[in-house]
Amino acid sequence: MSEAVRPSPESTGIPQLDQILGGLFIGDNVVWYDDAGSLAPAFCFNLIEAADARSQPVIYVSFDRSPKNLMDKLGRLSTSPALTVMDGFTHGKGAGADVFLQFYRRRSTADRARLICLDQPQQPKHFSDVLYEAVHAARGDVRLVFESLTGMQELWGGEEHVIRFYSRACPRLYELNTIAYWLIEKAAHTPRLKSSINQIAQVVVDLSVKRGKTFMTIIKAERQATASLNKPLAFLTRATEVRFESQNRASGPYDLGDRLKALRLQKGLSQTELARQVGVTPSTISQIESNFIFPSLPALYRMAEILSTEISSLLGESPRRTRKVVFMKSEALPAKLSGSASGDCSAWVLTPGKTGLAAEPYLIEIPPQRTLSGHFTHAKAPEIGYVLSGSVRLTIGSIAQTAAAGDTIYLGRETPQQWENAGSEPVRLLWLTIY
Secondary structure, eight states: OOOOOOOOOBOOSOHHHHHHHOOBOTTOEEEEEESSSSSTHHHHHHHHHHHHHTTOOEEEEESSSOHHHHHHHHGGGGGOTTEEEEEOSTTTTTTTOHHHHHHHHTSOHHHHHTEEEOSOTTOHHHHHHHHHHHHHHSOSSOEEEEEOHHHHHHHHTSHHHHHHHHHHHHHHHHHTTOEEEEEEEGGGSOHHHHHHHHHHOSEEEEEEEETTEEEEEEEEESSOOOSOBTOOEEEEEETTEEEEOOTTSOOSSOOHHHHHHHHHHHHTOOHHHHHHHHTSOHHHHHHHHTTSSOOOHHHHHHHHHHTTSOHHHHHTOOOSSOOOOOOOGGGOEEOOOOSTTGGGSEEEESSTTOOSOSEEEEEEEEOTTEEEESOSOOOSSOEEEEEEESEEEEEETTEEEEEETTOEEEESSOOOSEEEEOSSSOEEEEEEEEO
16 A cells, blocks of 8 residues: 655745644644734734745735724735735724725725625624635635634634634635635634644644744644644744744844855855855854854954955945945856755856845856756745756756756755756856845
8 A cells, every 4th residue: 555645845935934843735724823912913914925926816804903004003914815814803903893894895896806794793603604615615725823812702702612613623724625714813712722723723822922932833843744732842932924933043133144154155165165265263263154243343253254245235335325236247146056066067147145135045056067966946936937048958857858058957845856957068157035
């Protein structure tokens, strides 16, 4: 009997969280216990953004926020054709007030088609019927965000209704191949309700604030191969961006260590070589790159000088007065790529010293009559390549495809197993890693 094929994980929209959690799987119900009531939205936004990028349908259920407020909160994602909003607020906590109904009168016909205004949100059965109808009407693997179970309980008049609804909805949404985020204000519910929900959910996450720092703790993860259960992980949010810190690293708003390492590798220097030129020990460089310590100001200036960059680039800041917008051909530096096939091709970074960009541009050259086993990067983000010259054959799975000069290559979650330049001239690629 053949072994069952393990499904591929889906992205949370946050690469670091994907690594910590092991991604999500179709059918997962993810419960977010929010200590402050304001920590979970950033995680929801990233899930919606990832779904929007792949044209996956999203249903956002709101009991606590008026549709206008929600649309403002979602920003550009509010116009996504993949988004449907189920409004349980207007005729719920909004009591059908004209000030909220005016929102619908001002919307275009196309906008109103993406809005479902529940006329009886106080009735759990009515809400359930409309919800499942919307899920069935959507095409593809649906993403759902419920904001929030706490709001439902306040409207429905008690936790018994919430427990009954959730205990029925969670298995059904699992079978309907959805991924659902459920937001809960942790302090607003009894241990009994939380225990009932935890038992049914596939993933349970706790978000808390302690001494001014925010922490995420994964309480349950049924199908994820994670080593981070019940371990508080510090994280920072900037608008919708979420970044996690190591438990032992020096905390702060800058990822200095990551930028230093990237610039050092672009320059082709080892930690020992950089340490010798700065006048510190290799151990000091290692600790700075791991964000265990921060360098002194003189050492920081010396590092910037050696790496041919500005201190603002190391700190992730944009220069206040002048910003470099043109990079000369002579400024391109040899780059050391991370993939298994990186040693069989040549690469240059085209914007040296500019880390933290939305895209990292490289010029990659594959020699003639050369076959690369594997890919030349280990990027966990989308990649785009433009063939400047030559013709290259790439194999993904069992399918081989050819890209010639002027063609564009897009890699989402795919990873080529082989690249082949069968021609007599080098293949040159403009390669972008999208962060």
